[in-house]
Amino acid sequence: MQILRQRRGMSRTVLAGFLNKSPSWVKQVEGGQIQVPKLPMILRIAEALRVRDLADLTGDQSMHVDLFVGPGHPCLPAVRAAVDAFPLAADRQAPPAEHLQHRLARAWAARHSAPNHREVIGRLLPDLIRDAQLAVRQADTGTERRAAQAVLSEVYSLSQFFVAYQPDSALLWRVAERGMVAAQESEDPHAIGVAAWLAAQAHRDSGPAHFDAADTVTREALRYLDTRLPDGDERVRAIAGALQFEAGYTAARRGETGTAWSWWDKAERTAQQLPADYYHPITSFSRAIMGAHAVTVAVELRAGGESVRQAARADAVTIPSRPRRARHRIEEARGYQLDNQPDVALATLAKAHEAAPETIRYNGYARRIVLEETEAKQPERRRRASELAVKLGLLAA
Numbered sequence: 001m002q003i004l005r006q007r008r009g010m011s012r013t014v015l016a017g018f019l020n021k022s023p024s025w026v027k028q029v030e031g032g033q034i035q036v037p038k039l040p041m042i043l044r045i046a047e048a049l050r051v052r053d054l055a056d057l058t059g060d061q062s063m064h065v066d067l068f069v070g071p072g073h074p075c076l077p078a079v080r081a082a083v084d085a086f087p088l089a090a091d092r093q094a095p096p097a098e099h100l101q102h103r104l105a106r107a108w109a110a111r112h113s114a115p116n117h118r119e120v121i122g123r124l125l126p127d128l129i130r131d132a133q134l135a136v137r138q139a140d141t142g143t144e145r146r147a148a149q150a151v152l153s154e155v156y157s158l159s160q161f162f163v164a165y166q167p168d169s170a171l172l173w174r175v176a177e178r179g180m181v182a183a184q185e186s187e188d189p190h191a192i193g194v195a196a197w198l199a200a201q202a203h204r205d206s207g208p209a210h211f212d213a214a215d216t217v218t219r220e221a222l223r224y225l226d227t228r229l230p231d232g233d234e235r236v237r238a239i240a241g242a243l244q245f246e247a248g249y250t251a252a253r254r255g256e257t258g259t260a261w262s263w264w265d266k267a268e269r270t271a272q273q274l275p276a277d278y279y280h281p282i283t284s285f286s287r288a289i290m291g292a293h294a295v296t297v298a299v300e301l302r303a304g305g306e307s308v309r310q311a312a313r314a315d316a317v318t319i320p321s322r323p324r325r326a327r328h329r330i331e332e333a334r335g336y337q338l339d340n341q342p343d344v345a346l347a348t349l350a351k352a353h354e355a356a357p358e359t360i361r362y363n364g365y366a367r368r369i370v371l372e373e374t375e376a377k378q379p380e381r382r383r384r385a386s387e388l389a390v391k392l393g394l395l396a397a
Contacts, residue, residue, distance in 0.1 A: 009209030075122025193239030196221030241270030307335025
C-alpha cells in the first residue's frame, strides 16, 4: 500500500481523506500495526490508488481482480494492428476526406446509440484507421493534407474511446499522442481541442502524479482556443466548454472544491451559449450534460449529500448517448454510496447496465461498488449485488 501510494505521488493525508480515515490509520496499516482491512475497505483503497489488480495490493495471488481495466475486447488485436502498421506502399486510392468524414459521423452515431458500443466501433476502426492514414500519405496539396490530418486525428479520438480501460495502456498512449500530432498538423482548432481533451483525460487517469500534466494540456488548449472562439462554430465553442469542465474535474480529483466548481460554472456559461438541442458528437458537451457533470464534481470531491442533491437535479433521460447515460448512472451510484444509500446505488447501477452493459463492465468504480456489496450483511442486497456481478463477469454464474 505504501509503495503504491508513493508511486502515485499521494501523501498519507490525501489518501486518508479519500478513505474517510485519519493519516495515523493509514500509517498503521502501512506499517502492519493493525489488522488487514476487510474487503470493502480494500476495494476503497484500490479505487483511491487506481490499483488495476487487487493482487498487487493484497499480495494474495489468488485474488486477481482487475478493477480499472476491463476485459480485452475481441476486436482489440485488429485495432492494435491497424494503429501499429505504417505501410509505405499504396496499392489503392485513398477515399476522399469527405467520404471518411461521413463514415466517422456514422461511427460516432453508432457509438452513442449502441448498448455494446465497443463491439460496434471495434469492427469499424481497423479500416477507418488504414484509410485515414492512406489519405494523409496521398494528399497532393497542403489544404488536402491538413483536411486529411484532421480526419486522422478524429479517427484516433474514436480509437481512444475504444482502447480506454482495456489491458493495453501503451496502445492508449500511442493513440493519444498520434491524435495530438495529427491535430496539430491539421491546424484545425476543433481537432486540436478534441485531442487535448483526450490527452488530459489520459494524464488524469494515470494518477495524482500526472494531474499537473493534465492541467497543462487543458489550459494550453483553452488559451489556444480563446482567440478563436469569436469566429469559431458550435463545435469549437463546445470543445472549449468540454475542456473547461475537464479543468474542474481535475481540480475535484485534487480536492480543490472552489476551483472545481468555478470551472464548472465557466463550462455551464459556455453550454448556455449553445442551442438547446446541441450535442457534441465526441465529448457529449451540451446543456443536457451539465447536470451529469455536476454530479461528477460532487462525487470526486467525496461530497455524498451534494452528489445526491445534484443527481436529483440532473435528468439522465435527456442524455441521448447510451454509454454517456450509463456513465452518468455510475456517477450517481457512487454518490448514493458516499451518502450511505447502498440499496439505491445498486438500483442505479442496474439502470447503467440496462443503458449500456459494456460501459459498466469496463468501469472500475462500478466494479468496486458491486464487489463491495457482494459482501453486504443484508441477504437481499448481497443477492442483488451477486446477480449484477455475474452479469459483469466478476463472479461465475
